[in-house]
Amino acid sequence: MISVVEPATEQTMAKIPRAGIEELDSAVDRARAAFPGWRAVSPGDRAALIHRLAEALEAQIEDLATLEARNVGKPISDARGEMEMVVATYRYYAAAPERLLGHTIPVAGGVDMTFREPLGVVGLIVPWNFPLVIASWKVAPALAAGNTVVLKPAELTPLTALELERIAVEAGIPEGVLNVVVGPGSVVGRRLVEHPDVAKIAFTGSTEVGRGIAAGAAATIKRVTLELGGKSANVIFADADLEAAAAAAPGAVFANAGQDCCARSRILVERTAIDPFMTALERAVAAMRVGDPLEEATQMGPLISADQRETVASFVPEDAPVAFRGPTPGGAGYWYPPTVLAPVSNHDRAAREEIFGPVACVIPFEDEREAVAIANDTVYGLSGSIWTRDGARALRVARAIETGVISINSNSSVRVSTPFGGFKQSGFGRELGPDALDAYTEVKNVFYATEED
Ligand code: NDP
Numbered sequence: 001m002i003s004v005v006e007p008a009t010e011q012t013m014a015k016i017p018r019a020g021i022e023e024l025d026s027a028v029d030r031a032r033a034a035f036p037g038w039r040a041v042s043p044g045d046r047a048a049l050i051h052r053l054a055e056a057l058e059a060q061i062e063d064l065a066t067l068e069a070r071n072v073g074k075p076i077s078d079a080r081g082e083m084e085m086v087v088a089t090y091r092y093y094a095a096a097p098e099r100l101l102g103h104t105i106p107v108a109g110g111v112d113m114t115f116r117e118p119l120g121v122v123g124l125i126v127p128w129n130f131p132l133v134i135a136s137w138k139v140a141p142a143l144a145a146g147n148t149v150v151l152k153p154a155e156l157t158p159l160t161a162l163e164l165e166r167i168a169v170e171a172g173i174p175e176g177v178l179n180v181v182v183g184p185g186s187v188v189g190r191r192l193v194e195h196p197d198v199a200k201i202a203f204t205g206s207t208e209v210g211r212g213i214a215a216g217a218a219a220t221i222k223r224v225t226l227e228l229g230g231k232s233a234n235v236i237f238a239d240a241d242l243e244a245a246a247a248a249a250p251g252a253v254f255a256n257a258g259q260d261c262c263a264r265s266r267i268l269v270e271r272t273a274i275d276p277f278m279t280a281l282e283r284a285v286a287a288m289r290v291g292d293p294l295e296e297a298t299q300m301g302p303l304i305s306a307d308q309r310e311t312v313a314s315f316v317p318e319d320a321p322v323a324f325r326g327p328t329p330g331g332a333g334y335w336y337p338p339t340v341l342a343p344v345s346n347h348d349r350a351a352r353e354e355i356f357g358p359v360a361c362v363i364p365f366e367d368e369r370e371a372v373a374i375a376n377d378t379v380y381g382l383s384g385s386i387w388t389r390d391g392a393r394a395l396r397v398a399r400a401i402e403t404g405v406i407s408i409n410s411n412s413s414v415r416v417s418t419p420f421g422g423f424k425q426s427g428f429g430r431e432l433g434p435d436a437l438d439a440y441t442e443v444k445n446v447f448y449a450t451e452e453d
Contacts, residue, residue, distance in 0.1 A: 002155055002182065007073035007302045008293050008333045014159060019183035024150070024191045027179040031121040031148040032197050034176030039118050039146040043097035049172050050097075050144060054090035056171040057164075061087065064160055068132060069293045071157050073301040073334070074256055076294050082133040088416045089133075089432075093140035096437055100145065110449040116441040118146035119199040119223065123192040125185065125213070126161075127205045128154035128304055129259040129356075134227075135161055137420075137431045138202045139178065145440040150179045150198070152189050156304055158182040185209065193217055200224070202439065204261070207354075207380075207425050225429025225439045227261065227421055229354040230382035233375035234264035234411065235397065237368075238273035240387035241409070246280030249360070250288055252385065252411035254326070254338045257303050258312070258358035261426070262383035262405070262413040266351055268371055271364045278323065278342065278362070285326040285338050292329075300326075302334040303357060309334045312357030315350045316341070323362065346374045354380070368393060372400045381423030383413045404430075 004014040019027075041049070057064070061083045069079040102114035124138040131153055142149050153161035158180075165180040181188055189209075193201055193216040200223035203213050207228040217224045234252055236245045252264040269277050293301040303309045316322065316339055326338035342362035344351050351361045365371045375384065381403040388394050394408045404422045405413050414420050419430040429439050 002158070004071060004156070004159060005305070006070050007304055008070070010332045010334070013070060016158060016162070016182060018155075019181045019188055021187065021191050024181050024183065024188040025195070027150045027181045028121055028192075028195050028197050030176040031150050031179050034174060035118075035120055035148045037174060038143075038148055038177050043100075046097040046144065046146070047094045050090055050094035050140065053168055053171040053173060054087050054094060056167045057083070057090065058087045060163075060167065064132065064163060066294070067159050067163065068157075069301075071159050072128065072131065072256075073293050073304060075298040075301055077296060077298075078256065079293075082130060085133050085414075085416060086136045089136045089140045092416045093144040093436075096141065096144035097146070100437065100441065102443075107447065109451050110447055112445065112447050115444045115446065116145070116437070117444050119440060119442060120147060121198050122147045122149055122200045122202065122440065123195070123198045124149060124151045125189050125192065125201065125203045125205065126151070126153055128157040129256055129261075131157040132160035132164060134204050135164065137436070139164070141436040142202070142440045143173070143177065145437055147199075147440055148177045148179075150181060150192060152181050152183070152185070152192055155182065155184055190216065193222070194219065196220055198222065200440070202429070203227070207427075210427060223439070225421075225431070226427035227429070227431060228382075228425060228427040229380055230261045230263065230422065230426050231266060231352070231354055231378045231380045232262060232264045232383040232385075232403065233266045233268050233401070234385045235268045235371050235375055235387065235401075236270065236273065236277060237371070237386075237388040237390070237393070238270040239389045240273075241389070242273055242277050243280050244409070245387040246277055247284050248411050249281055250284050250326075250338060251299070253360040254285075254288065254300050254358045257300050257336070259304060259308070259356050261354075263356075264383065264385055264411060265355060265360055266346070266375075266378075267360055267362045268365050268374055269362060270371070271366055274362075274364055281340065281362075282324045285324060285340060288326045288338055290327050290329065290335070290338065300338065300358065303336055304334065306334055308357065309336050312336055312355055312359060315353070315355045315357070315359055320350070326358075346377055352378065368397065372397060375401045379425040382426035385411050
């Protein structure tokens with residue numbers, strides 16, 4: 001059995017059976033059996049069923065948000081926002097079955113046309129930091145395109161995925177179309193990657209596991225999309241609205257207790273603005289509300305586990321340049337205070353590796369050229385921000401930074417209708433927006449000869 005733990009109390013909140021290879025294989029068999037029927041559902045009916053799923057989820061937002069907040073230890077207000085995004089994601093992709101358009105291409109001797117065909121059974125492997133929202137970024141376009149799904153949530157946070165499976169059946173999605181298997185990544189995740197009847201793996205998680213998945217998928221030439229780690233830069237020029245940049249910076253790295261692949265964990269500040277920026281940042285960090293995830297005002301909860309806290313703490317040794325820290329409650333729970341290290345060199349371990357906890361590095365820079373060079377001096381390229389009042393520079397730097405998603409005078413990363421994904425070792429493929437459907441379809445070309453004998 002798996003004991004599902006509530007990170008804010010360290011108490012077990014549920015016990016669920018642990019699946020192994022046999023259960024995974026059965027789920028793939030069910031998905032395979034359901035595929036011909038699901039792909040044959042007419043586009044309008046498939047759209048209607050996904051709309052019904054969105055409605056059923058919407059009716060349970062509060063329960064789902066509470067479950068997610070307790071299981072991940074994330075603030076209830078964040079969890080509610082995530083559940084709203086889950087609903088919006090199904091609504092967005094409910095429009096897709098009727099819009100999976102092909103081309104007609106002028107050729108000699110006949111008519112040439114293309115179709116966007118589903119892949120078959122797709123395997124989805126998701127992490128514990130945003131369990132249901134990341135699962136839904138994958139499930140919604142996969143189902144809309146006519147695929148059937150085997151979803152493997154992280155063992156630490158399986159509860160909302162199991163709810164999704166139940167709600168989908170209640171909403172009328174046929175049995176076998178969406179299957180959830182809860183078991184260890186090294187066993188059932190691995191089997192899903194290697195299974196000959198699985199056509200594609202979409203994965204979100206660590207770069208290290210992503211590398212293994214790409215290698216494992218090679219044996220059967222599976223399609224793979226990978227959304228991996230990040231070490232994103234929040235670049236603050238001296239001409240920016242420094243108060244606004246400093247007020248927003250804690251949320252951009254300490255939200256979800258820093259367990260966010262988009263965390264702007266490297267705060268690059270133009271040297272002439274360091275003093276006023278740090279003063280404003282210290283004020284913002286001190287004002288953060290860290291505590292019970294179920295309190296409405298809470299902005300940051302605990303880390304997911306004792307192991308994660310140990311890993312995070314290893315980035316802040318005795319002699320680390322701690323500039324200041326935010327509050328943290330005592331007692332049970334995997335708490336770690338919001339921590340700002342400054343000044344940090346981009347060569348330091350804390351600036352190079354994904355910490356996945358509430359630790360930010362402040363790195364000074366001299367000019368635009370150096371800012372871009374530091375921002376790009378990382379194996380990752382997922383997210384980032386630029387703060388400046390100079391519009392031309394904002395766009396110049398946005399184009400120069402090697403990253404999949406970047407915001408100007410904002411720290412937003414994801415929207416349902418816009419593409420999300422990484423450059424470099426942050427992965428490949430795009431989720432959300434219109435591009436995600438490319439990852440769940442194959443283009444088929446059909447030529448029909450029309451010449452008379
Ligand atoms: P993992 O990458 O190990 O886990 C992500 C998912 O992959 C989980 O469902 C996990 O299953 C599964 N998995 C693990 N091993 C395999 C495998 N060999 N084959 C197939 N699936 C597998 O992340 P961790 O939870 O271990 O977190 C470690 C670090 O990874 C974090 O500290 C952070 O740095 C990074 N991370 C990054 C994320 C991101 O969004 N970029 C998300 C999560 C982690 P299970 O856990 O059930 O065994």
